[in-house]
């Protein structure tokens with residue numbers, strides 16, 4: 001398969017390595033300094049573009065790729081609130097294809113299945129309250145993480161006493177804390193920590209007067225995200241519309 005990369009940072013570089021091992025051809029690499037290459041023959045020849053850039057760059061990159069009829073797989077987070085409706089409309093009404101996931105790792109797909117199951121059980125046990133913590137490296141631009149938001153939305157779907165999520169505190173790398181831990185009881189509070197070079201840790205904690213149950217996904221490195229993105233590109237070459245992890249992994 002012919003793959004174009006949009007964003008050649010930590011994720012773009014790791015995706016390139018895995019794609020080559022899986023016998024794909026990288027036909028074009030676009031980063032901030034050569035955005036004119038969106039209009040190249042090489043870019044238009046791609047079966048799929050894999051996009052990992054930033055919260056503010058992602059949406060425009062989708063538009064550029066769509067204008068050349070190139071399908072997109074993207075892991076960029078933090079753009080959904082502003083552009084989610086527009087992207088959904090383009091995929092459902094205008095024949096565009098975007099595979100988007102807040103987290104591409106198989107481990108997080110499994111963790112998400114456990115999260116959904118646990119939330120449904122906890123719906124019947126009102127003595128437990130739930131909160132979440134995500135820990136990421138200090139370069140991360142968005143908080144809470146996209147993964148934490150997805151996991152919180154799953155909890156809200158499973159528990160009648162929760163009707164949304166709220167951004168809690170953020171412990172910054174310099175030790176300062178911003179945000180607030182005070183929120184209505186019907187919100188799933190997500191606290192963030194920015195520390196060193198942590199690839200990503202998500203912990204969901206159910207606490208009662210008697211005990212506490214926690215589940216954690218701890219990424220050792222970015223290889224799980226990158227492999228998942230290449231698998232998603234292989235899936236996207238054969239499918240269309242708005243796609244996500246639950247389309248690819250059925251469990």
Ligand SMILES: NC(=O)c1ccc[n+]([C@@H]2O[C@H](COP(=O)([O-])OP(=O)(O)OC[C@H]3O[C@@H](n4cnc5c(N)ncnc54)[C@H](O)[C@@H]3O)[C@@H](O)[C@H]2O)c1
Nearest residue numbers: 007008009010011031032053057075076077102103104225
């Ligand atoms: N879904 C997932 O599994 C997953 C996993 C890791 C990271 N992410 C997300 O992916 C994004 C990128 O992560 P990263 O660790 O590779 O970041 P990074 O900062 O290492 O790399 C981003 C790259 O994008 C480039 N870029 C920025 N704006 C651009 C633009 N307008 N056009 C082209 N290139 C542009 C930057 O120059 C940089 O090379 C972030 O939003 C992060 O949250 C998602």
Ligand SMILES: O=C(O)C1=N[C@H](C(=O)O)CCC1
Nearest residue numbers: 077102103140145146147200
């Ligand atoms: O490194 C990042 O940035 C990550 N972003 C995603 C998120 O926001 O959930 C996935 C984990 C790594």
